[in-house]
Amino acid sequence: MEKILQTSLxxxxxxxxxxxxxxxxxxxxxxxxxxxxxxxxxxxxxxVFDVSHMGEFFVSGPEAVKFVDYALTNDFANAAVGKAVYSPLCRENGTVIDDLIAYKLERERVLICVNASNIEKDFTWLKSISGDFNCKLENCSDDYSLLALQGPDSVAIITTLGVKLGDDFDYYSAREVSSPHGNLIVARTGYTGEDGFEIFGGHETIKVIWSELLKEGVSPCGLASRDVLRLEVAYPLYGHEISDDVTPLDAGLKWTVKAEKESFVGKEALSNYKPKFRLVKLSLEKGIPREGYPILNSEEEEIGTITSGTMSVTLGRGIGIGLVEKDKFPKNKEFKIKVRKNAFAAQYHAKAFVTGGHK
Amino acid sequence: MASLIPETLKYTKDHEWALIEGDIITVGITDFAQSQLGDIVFVELPEVGTRLEKEGTFGVVESIKSVSDLYSPIAGEVVATNSELEDGPEKCNESPYESWMVKLKVENMSDLDELLSPSAYQEICDE
Structure with missing residues (x-):
C-alpha cells in the first residue's frame, strides 16, 4: 500500500x-x-479550505502561452496577463483528462492548477504533447501549499494579511504578490460560487497565513462542505460529471470548448461530436439524491444516473446533478429519481440550485 | 470525546441502543453513532406491520454526505415508528436516546441475550 501523504497543514x-x-x-x-x-x-x-493536495505546474518560455492554449479546449491565448481561465484538458478523441485552471502570471509564465488525483496523469500527458513548443514544463506540486479563502467577507480578510491587490483585481484575476509572510500567488477564483481567493505559497508561508486567518475568525472548512458548496452552484467534479469516458460537450461544458480556435488537442473530434449525454440538475422534496441513483422519466423508464448528490444546506432540499442520455431527454422535463425502492418526482432546475455571490 | 452510554439500555455492535420492556423493544442510534455521522438530515423508517429479520435493514439514516443502513437487533414486527424524525431528523443529533426510531415486538426472547451491556458497548466505542 502506498504511504498516505500529508499536506503542510x-x-x-x-x-x-x-x-x-x-x-x-x-x-x-x-x-x-x-x-x-x-x-x-x-x-x-x-x-478557509486547505486544498494543498491539488497540483501546480509551471510552464515558462517564449511559447508557454501558445502551448497551454494548444493543450486546452478553452481560449487561453486571448486572456490578458493577470487573468485565469477554467478549461477541460482533453485527448485527441475529445474525452476529458482533467479540468483545471490556468493562470497567465506573465507573458511567458503560466501556472496550471490541477486535481490532486490527476497530477501524474496530467503531467505525463502535457509532457507528451509539449515537444514542438519552445517552453519548459515543471511539476512543482510538492513545493506549494494552497488555501481557498471563500465567502463574502474574503476581501476584508485578505487585506488583513498585508496583501495589496488593487481595485482592478476582479473575478478570475491572478497575480504574484509579496506579503509580510512571504511571496504568494493570489487568484480571485474558487469552487464555491462565492467571492474569494485561492492563495498559493511555500509550505512555511502558507502555515503562517492559515494561522493568521484563523486568528481573524475565519472558519476552517473541510472537503465535505466544499463538495456541498460546489454542488449547490452546480460546478462539475472530475470523476463524477466529467471523466475519461465523456467529453466536455456531454457535461454542460460547451462554453469551455472554443471550436473556432485555430488548433488545439481534440478540436477535430469535438467539432464533429454529437453529445451522448445531457447534464441535468434535479432536487427532491423528500429524500436525497446520491451518486449512482437512477434517473427516470415520468413513465419510470431509466434514462440516466445521478453523478453527484447531497443535502443542500442552503436550500434544505436534496439536490443532485446527473447525466441523462441525450436521445431520451424528456421534452416535458419531468424526471423522477429512484431512491432505494421508491421513485420520487424531482424538480428540474434550468439554472444552478444556488446563486453564489461572486462578482 | 467520550460519548454517552446510559446504563439502563442494551446495545448492538452497529451502534444502536435498545430499551427492553417485556416483549417490546424500542430502538434508536447511540450518541457515538450520531457524533460519527455528523449533521443528520434524513431518516427513513419502515411501515408499521413490517416483519424484520435479525440484523436485516429496517431503514436508513443520512447525514449531509453519507447514507447508513439501520439494522434490526432482533427478529420481530414493527409495532410503532417515530414519525417526528421525518420532519426533525436533527433530533437524532440533539438527543439520541430520546429519538427512538422503531418499536419492535420480539419473536424470540433469546435474541435479547445477544445484546451488549453498556460496558461491552463502551469497549467497541473505544476501539
Missing part, C-alpha cells in the same frame, strides 16, 4: 479535531465541527 487539522480521511492519497480534513456550519460560514461570511 495536516497536523493543524488534527489539532483542531477535524475528521480526517484519505483523499487522492492525502490525509485530508473532511469536516471540523459541522458541515452545515461550514457551508453557512462560506455563504454568509468567510471560510
Amino acid at each position: 495536516t497536523p493543524e487539522h488534527v489539532k483542531l479535531g477535524a475528521k480526517m480521511a484519505p483523499f487522492a492519497g492525502f490525509n485530508m480534513p473532511l469536516q471540523y465541527h459541522s458541515v452545515k456550519e461550514e457551508v453557512i460560514a462560506v455563504r454568509e461570511s468567510v471560510g
